[in-house]
Amino acid sequence: MNETIQLIQNHRSIRSFLDKDIDNEIIDEILKSSQAMPSSINGQQTSVIVIRDKETKAKIAHLAGGQQWVEDAPVFLIYVLDFYKTHLAAKKNGLTQVIHESVEGTMVGTFDSGLAMAAAIISAESLGLGIVPIGGVRKNPGELIKLLNLPEYVYPAVGLAVGYPKDNSHKKPRLPFETFKHEESYHTEGLEKAIEQYDTEMKGYLKEIGREQEGNWSKLTSGIYQYVYYPEVYPTMKEQKFSNDK
Incomplete structure (x- = not known):
């Protein structure tokens, strides 16, 4: 077994973080790994909102059902289904986008967001960071959509708390x-x-x-x-x- 496989198989969720910031360069490298993942028809219908502002993280923690680790993590990433970009591409070519209205579109966007997040998880853990995925971003989605100023054709799929672990959980x-x-x-x-x-x-x-x-x-x-x-x-x-x- 090589080190990459061992790293993946040793995964555990971290909900307790050190009060230590993460350099922008590190976050960018993690997100470049996300962006490098395959997507259906190369549509690239995933985007990531990077949240560092403490007040915003506190609001998201509350909207997610009181998940304190969202607020405590130095960086919170929100992966969104993004058919706004593809809508603009259709508009540029005088066409009308329909895929976002279908269950297939929702499956495509959700699955591609999952692939992108998986790459971020592996990359973050390889750098000694801890993570925990947060499905609670869908608990009060209307308020989150307003908070993040998400346009039509964009929807929050899942969040990812990222930080340096206080301890290595079970x-x-x-x-x-x-x-x-x-x-x-x-x-x-x-x-x-x-x-x-x-x-x-x-x-x-x-x-x-x-x-x-x-x-x-x-x-x-x-x-x-x-x-x-x-x-x-x-x-x-x-x-x-x-x-x-x-």
Whole structure:
């Protein structure tokens, strides 16, 4: 195993940061790694908002549901679906963009943003930085869109808190590898047993980090997934012209 693979497989989320700034040059190199990732048809429908201002980070932390580490991190990155740039390209050529109105467009923009963020995560960790992704930027998206002055055809996908770690947090175990890798076709056999095994492992992990009240993986996940936990996403996507009706 080489150092890059070892780095990736040793990932853990960091929610406690040192009071130490990150040079602009370092952030730029991280974001150049993001920009270098592939995108559908080379549309490059991802942009990143870099937040350093303490007041703005505090507002975002509040909008994200009181996530203090958003405020504490010296830099907060917000990855956005950006079909405004492609809209301008269409306008330049006398054409009308439609892709942003479709579920396909939402999938393309979201997946490409994920690829870009993954590169940032690996790059940041290779430089000794810690990160934690923040889906909570979608909790109150309407207010965030106003705060960031996002034009139509642009929508916040996910945030990334970046900073120097105060400590190296516990590495969270994953589901058994056979639940992730499927040869030739999807295999349902053995999944229930594997989930049972993982629940036992996660119960021990959660007790170790002082979060035993969460129970285990299946209890926590199913408790959240029984409802739409960010219900403002759909109406605000429509306001940004992502109608998702095609």
